[in-house]
Amino acid sequence: MNREELNKNRKLERSEYLNFFTRKRFFFLKRLYSNWLIFKKNKMGLLGVVLLILFGLMALASFLPPLINPMYQPMIGVDPMILGTEGPSSTHWLGTDFMGRDIFSQLLMGARIAFMIGISAALMTVAIGTTFGLLAGYFGKTVDFLLMRFADIILVLPDLLVIIILSAVIGKLSIWNIVVVIALLGWAGTARVIRSQVLTLKERPYVDAAKLAGSHPFGVIHRHIVPNIIPLSLLYMTFRVTSAILVEAALSFLGFGDTSTVSWGMMLQWCWKTGNMFRAPYWLLPPGISISLITLSFYLIGRAMDEIVNPRLRER
Amino acid sequence: MQKYILRRTVEIIVTLFIIITLLFVLFRLAPGDPTSMIIDPKMTPEDIESLREAFGLNDPLWLQYLKYLKNILKGEFGNSFHYAEPVLDIIKEKLLNTILLFTTATILAALAGISLGKFIAWKRGTKIEATITFVGLLLHTIFLPWFALLAIWIFGFKFRWFPINGMLTPEIWLDPTISFFYKILDVIHHMILPLFVLFTIDFSRSMLVMKSSMLDTLREDYIITAKAKGLKEKIIRNKHAARNAMLPVVTSVSLSIAFSINGSAITETVFSWPGLGRELVFAVSNNDYPLAQASFLLISTLVLVANLVADVLYAYLDPRIKY
Numbered sequence A: 001m002n003r004e005e006l007n008k009n010r011k012l013e014r015s016e017y018l019n020f021f022t023r024k025r026f027f028f029l030k031r032l033y034s035n036w037l038i039f040k041k042n043k044m045g046l047l048g049v050v051l052l053i054l055f056g057l058m059a060l061a062s063f064l065p066p067l068i069n070p071m072y073q074p075m076i077g078v079d080p081m082i083l084g085t086e087g088p089s090s091t092h093w094l095g096t097d098f099m100g101r102d103i104f105s106q107l108l109m110g111a112r113i114a115f116m117i118g119i120s121a122a123l124m125t126v127a128i129g130t131t132f133g134l135l136a137g138y139f140g141k142t143v144d145f146l147l148m149r150f151a152d153i154i155l156v157l158p159d160l161l162v163i164i165i166l167s168a169v170i171g172k173l174s175i176w177n178i179v180v181v182i183a184l185l186g187w188a189g190t191a192r193v194i195r196s197q198v199l200t201l202k203e204r205p206y207v208d209a210a211k212l213a214g215s216h217p218f219g220v221i222h223r224h225i226v227p228n229i230i231p232l233s234l235l236y237m238t239f240r241v242t243s244a245i246l247v248e249a250a251l252s253f254l255g256f257g258d259t260s261t262v263s264w265g266m267m268l269q270w271c272w273k274t275g276n277m278f279r280a281p282y283w284l285l286p287p288g289i290s291i292s293l294i295t296l297s298f299y300l301i302g303r304a305m306d307e308i309v310n311p312r313l314r315e316r
Numbered sequence B: 001m002q003k004y005i006l007r008r009t010v011e012i013i014v015t016l017f018i019i020i021t022l023l024f025v026l027f028r029l030a031p032g033d034p035t036s037m038i039i040d041p042k043m044t045p046e047d048i049e050s051l052r053e054a055f056g057l058n059d060p061l062w063l064q065y066l067k068y069l070k071n072i073l074k075g076e077f078g079n080s081f082h083y084a085e086p087v088l089d090i091i092k093e094k095l096l097n098t099i100l101l102f103t104t105a106t107i108l109a110a111l112a113g114i115s116l117g118k119f120i121a122w123k124r125g126t127k128i129e130a131t132i133t134f135v136g137l138l139l140h141t142i143f144l145p146w147f148a149l150l151a152i153w154i155f156g157f158k159f160r161w162f163p164i165n166g167m168l169t170p171e172i173w174l175d176p177t178i179s180f181f182y183k184i185l186d187v188i189h190h191m192i193l194p195l196f197v198l199f200t201i202d203f204s205r206s207m208l209v210m211k212s213s214m215l216d217t218l219r220e221d222y223i224i225t226a227k228a229k230g231l232k233e234k235i236i237r238n239k240h241a242a243r244n245a246m247l248p249v250v251t252s253v254s255l256s257i258a259f260s261i262n263g264s265a266i267t268e269t270v271f272s273w274p275g276l277g278r279e280l281v282f283a284v285s286n287n288d289y290p291l292a293q294a295s296f297l298l299i300s301t302l303v304l305v306a307n308l309v310a311d312v313l314y315a316y317l318d319p320r321i322k323y
Helices: A003-041 A043-061 A064-068 A103-139 A141-156 A159-170 A175-201 A205-212 A217-254 A264-273 A281-309 A311-315 B002-029 B045-055 B061-073 B087-122 B127-141 B144-158 B170-174 B180-217 B221-228 B233-255 B257-271 B276-285 B289-317
Strands: none
Touching: A003 A043, A003 A281, A043 A103, A043 A281, A064 A103, A103 A141, A103 A175, A103 A217, A103 A264, A103 A281, A141 A175, A141 B002, A141 B257, A141 B289, A159 A175, A159 A217, A159 B002, A159 B257, A159 B276, A159 B289, A175 A217, A205 A217, A217 A264, A217 A281, A217 B144, A217 B257, A264 A281, A264 B144, A281 A311, A281 B127, A281 B144, B002 B061, B002 B289, B087 B127, B087 B180, B087 B233, B087 B257, B087 B276, B087 B289, B127 B180, B144 B180, B144 B257, B170 B180, B180 B233, B180 B257, B221 B233, B233 B257, B233 B289, B257 B276, B257 B289, B276 B289
16 A cells, blocks of 8 residues: 555545534434424424513513613612502503502513523522432432432422421521522422433443443443433423422512512512502513413423423324 | 331331421521520520520430420420410311311312313314313413412402402301301302312313323223224223323322422412411411421421322222232
8 A cells, every 4th residue: 555545545534534523413403403393393382482582582671671761670760750559651561569660670570580590490400300310220229219218208398388497497598599499399300200211221231331341330321321311301401490480489479589689479479468469450460471471381392392302292 | 008008107207207307407507596586685694594494405405306306296396486375276277277278179170180181182183172281281380379369359359259368257157146057158158269279270280191191091902992892982981091091190199299288378378268388478477486397397297198198099099009
């Protein structure tokens, strides 16, 4: 073999190497696209996405009103012309609350808070749940027994009431404390599902092969098990987002929330506690509808994703 | 079966023990000690010291813990700060009210959800199915406190069909001339709205679970066999499919009992229903530690027992399950 030929071979090899990588990336995109095709067929899932985009726009728009006029600041902006609650007008699209604050800008701010709470709590919950599920499923025996008994206890605790008790002991909880506690109380369901998935995954031939080749247990988990449970974790994340938003809203509604933030639950509590719920539908309706619809949106997306993860559901 | 019930009971006792211990740790970690609620700035250090002695706060921690366990076993939760009465007497009657509201709602919702879920799964692919499923989804995701407020607003305030708070009308119950039957009717009249709210949320969940489980069952071979035998549709639906499809509903009920109890605390507060959940919310808002602790413990026990009942029911319904 002469030198020229060798060089040519090398080039070919390199290009094939590159080709391999791009092909792999392409494959990933293709898979994403085919999943989207399945998702698209689910009309309810699409409705969920549309709702979610709307709420996302609301959250983004929440930065605008205070820039237009300082009286639109959701917590401290007070319209000097208005003393109490008043119905919708051209300056206040959804009216004002008991202190003369603009309800529309509070509603927008609520969307931002809901996303912050929902997504951060869900990320934490699923991270804890996935880790515990992996450990319990993969290592089995004592680890499994201890973690699952722990999960059983967490599972039967009524989370809202536990947070209320915590706020009795610690005092008023800040919004981030609430998020952390929601995460600590919500991982059990995810951990159980992940564990049962890991139990079947670890019996696969490629896991045996990796073990025989001398991989470290964490190496096996990292390379062969985690990639297979990521879709399931993501699915559970969408469900956890809704429950985090709901728990925070209920907590604020009952008067144990963080009074320095305007969440939708807090708006409802103000309306209810100041005795305006029979008089001010413009105040009572928007936050309730928003909480219900954002829950619906994540729930519908979760159901549509469920059909991708569990192909069995599609055949019906 | 008996063995299984025994095992689950032991598990429940262990869980309760852990919850009790956690409560002890939690309330000891609280900033300030339990006396800080009562201590007056005018008290001398000697007074405070004798108070601490009376509360047993000078004992070593393990002795305090043992005393605490002993008191709970005897049902002594101390005196409520707010009512200045033994906590046990206060929460005993509230417990019954919560059980009345909560079990009625759960049972009715499960029954109704199973029947409607069965029906719409049978009508799969039709307009009726799509409509009912969509309404079910809306009801499933509606925000409970807001739904309760709406119910009060519409049925209690606009139409004035139902009383908007409390459990009974004192004038009726204090009048000796009115017969007991009407007094019971009065309680039912008060109960309808909170029951309706709890029922709707629970019902939509069990309906959705039943529908999806029924759709799975309908694809089984024995359903095809039953059809091939020429059995009546109603018999296939009710006897062959629904019986098997019911099992996941029972599981979902048992998994969501904690969730329902959360819900009943909210509903009780909004409707001023004198139950445990409302008492807990009230106690925490008033820094009434003994009352809060005891009502939380009782609610946890309630959840655990309800879970046990659901599990036993499941074992009873599915003879394939062996314990």
